[in-house]
Amino acid sequence: MKKKPSLLIIGNSNVGKSSITRLLLPNPIKFKGKAGKKPGSTSLIKPISQPNLPYQIVDLPGFGYMKHSSRRREEHIKRQIIIHIENHNKDYFFGLVVLNALRIEDEINKYFIQNKDTIPLSFELINFLKEFGIPLLIIINKIDKVSHIDKRRIINLFLESAKEYDLSFIHLDNFKDVKEAELPFLEFSALKKTNLEKLRKIINTYQKNIKKV
Ligand SMILES: Nc1nc2c(ncn2[C@@H]2O[C@H](COP(=O)(O)OP(=O)(O)O)[C@@H](O)[C@H]2O)c(=O)[nH]1
Numbered sequence: 388m389k390k391k392p393s394l395l396i397i398g399n400s401n402v403g404k405s406s407i408t409r410l411l412l413p414n415p416i417k418f419k420g421k422a423g424k425k426p427g428s429t430s431l432i433k434p435i436s437q438p439n440l441p442y443q444i445v446d447l448p449g450f451g452y453m454k455h456s457s458r459r460r461e462e463h464i465k466r467q468i469i470i471h472i473e474n475h476n477k478d479y480f481f482g483l484v485v486l487n488a489l490r491i492e493d494e495i496n497k498y499f500i501q502n503k504d505t506i507p508l509s510f511e512l513i514n515f516l517k518e519f520g521i522p523l524l525i526i527i528n529k530i531d532k533v534s535h536i537d538k539r540r541i542i543n544l545f546l547e548s549a550k551e552y553d554l555s556f557i558h559l560d561n562f563k564d565v566k567e568a569e570l571p572f573l574e575f576s577a578l579k580k581t582n583l584e585k586l587r588k589i590i591n592t593y594q595k596n597i598k599k600v
């Protein structure tokens with residue numbers, strides 16, 4: 388049997404990767420999530436596949452630091468992710484980089500505004516994935532938790548800071564062509580299902596394109 392193409396869902400712990408996965412599955416009841424599994428163990432990379440889903444989903448941790456793990460462990464996980472993408476980037480027809488809207492300002496303040504020698508790990512991750520030519524969508528999740536005015540401020544800060552790292556983003560609504568230099572982003576809420584139809588649509592578009600190649 389031919390292996391299904393893979394959808395990458397990548398982001399730090401707790402950003403909403405499992406919640407988004409559940410929204411995409413034809414049979415979410417069967418999916419228990421990966422809660423409790425230790426990142427860095429051999430079960431780190433385990434594709435989720437269902438009969439009525441034309442692709443499989445691979446959920447990976449981001450480059451970020453987690454509350455309860457040591458720096459050494461973090462570095463180990465980061466290395467594993469790098470090796471996985473280096474070896475398997477061809478399997479992926481599309482990647483969702485999931486960010487937590489509530490964490491963006493902190494990360495940019497700490498690693499960009501206050502310290503010009505560091506790089507916010509989200510930008511580092513996006514640039515890393517971009518190098519391999521995996522088409523990407525940046526999902527700014529948990530948007531239900533921020534007010535309209537905060538949302539605008541957070542997204543503006545994100546877009547402006549990204550320029551310093553040679554990244555430019557465009558709202559998915561204005562995104563027309565894969566060959567554009569900009570990467571599309573979408574504000575999202577897995578809880579409220581905000582923009583879920585837009586997400587489904589773009590995944591389907593990429594998944595169909597791969598078939599023609
Ligand atoms: N308010 C809100 N909570 C969310 C959203 N997405 C996920 N969560 C919650 O955030 C927590 C972590 O979500 P999960 O999907 O397990 O994140 P993961 O660690 O990236 O897989 C859970 O309690 C979810 O219910 C969202 O869009 N809005």
Ligand SMILES: [Mg+2]
Pocket residue numbers: 404405406420421422
């Ligand atoms: Mg999870």
